[in-house]
Amino acid sequence: MSSVSLRDVAALAGVSVGSVSNVLNRPGSVSASVSERVQSAIDSLGYVRNDAARQLRAGQSRCIGLVVLDIGNPFFSDLARGAERRATEEGLTVLLGDTEEDPARERVYIDLFAEQRVFGLLVSPLGGAMNRLRDLKKRGLSTVLVDWQTEGDRFSSVTVDNVAGGYLAVNHLIENGHRRIAFVGGPHSIRQVSDRFTGARNAIAQHPGATLEVIDTESLTVLQGRQAGERISQRKASARPDAIFAANDLLALGVLQAFNLSGRVSVPNDIALIGYDDIDFASTAMVSLSSVRQPSAEIGRTAVELLLRQVAGGAGFEPERIVFQPELVVRDSTSALR
Known part of the structure; x- marks a missing residue:
């Protein structure tokens, strides 16, 4: 050195x-x-x-801690990219922590960033970390919740209306003539999953005769989607749903893979399929995937904006909650019922 x-x-x-x-x-x-x-x-x-010495003198680093559920999900990759670009404009650096949907890893990253006296935290929490975040907030660590919001706490947040997104997806399937709909996703302890499921149920409730089956998954990955798709394809045709709403695009792509590998189910002729997030792979899949779009990069950029305003405002800062509206993107996988 x-x-x-x-x-x-x-x-x-x-x-x-x-x-x-x-x-x-x-x-x-x-x-x-x-x-x-x-x-x-x-x-x-x-x-x-010697940045360590400079941080010691200043009592705070020029780094932002970003904690996400799964960096393997392109939604969070795009979100991180948007946050990093905005942070760079202010001379800040983004440090990434990937919890892999594991509460223990989440606690480790949050505590690590706090020990490093980061400029602030951007967190997409699993839910169990909220008590720790409240404690750190009382100690002066500026925090913005990302892709998550809570009513009772005074945290700034930026998210998408996932209940509205779930409604958009299932209402689209129903309008295309589908009635036996399955929701593939989990765990429901993840707020985004439960909100999207709530939106799906709201759509079902408005259409007599429509039903919603729940097919749980352990995580939001392609592999879990493929396993769910395999189970569905092994059923008799009369016992299968006629449409599937997957809690994210990775699950939907896994379901699509399973159907194609089995050769027993055709999308959309036998089962329509819609995902959530509208990642880049959705439009280039073997059957282009309908999805509910989230402005992922803009969410990351806006989260940094909120953090900057919070740090500048100090103790008198009033929390801000920004909610983006989702957008339905229709492609080949949800063609009208034939």
Whole structure:
């Protein structure tokens, strides 16, 4: 590790140590000529900033902790990308924690980021971490809930109306003539899953004769979707649903794979299929997948915006709750009942 100091950089550039600090931390406050001389000296000496020492002095880092349910889900990848781009504009860095839908991993990441004295937290919680987040909030750690909202707590949040999204999906299936509908998803302890299921039930309740079967999964992965699809395809044709609403696109793609591999079920001729999130793979699947679109990158960007406003507002900041509306995207997998 380089032992070059700020004084060495200042001496070579012919400026004060304060000017070097300004170039590194407040570049807009120094002239272009001074900035060029300092940067030339940094490059020549190979200076590397001791960020740990700077954070110790400031009492806070320039990093944002982002905790998500599953980075393998393209929805969260896009969300993280949106958050990272907005953070970069403010000279902040995003550190990612993937809980893999595991409460123990969730607690570890939240505590780790708190110990690192991060600038703030963006968390898509499983639910069990809320007490810990409340405690950290009382201690001054700014936190924004992502893809999640809670009524009783004073947390800022940014999410999508998942109840409305579930309603859109199932109402679309019903309008296309389907009546025996299955909901594939789980665990229901995940708020997004339970909200989408609630929306599905709301749509069913408005249409006499329509039914909703629940097919639980252990997680929201392609593999779990494939296993659910295999179980459905093994039934007699008369015992199968005529349409499926999957809690996310990964599950829907797994169901579609299982049907194609079995050769016993055709989408949409035998069973219509709709997912949720509208990830990139949805439009390029072997049968293009209908889905409910969420503005994933915009959710990430907005979460950083809320965090910046919260930090700037301090103790007097009033929490903000931003709810995006979902959008139905219709493709080949939900063609009208034939």
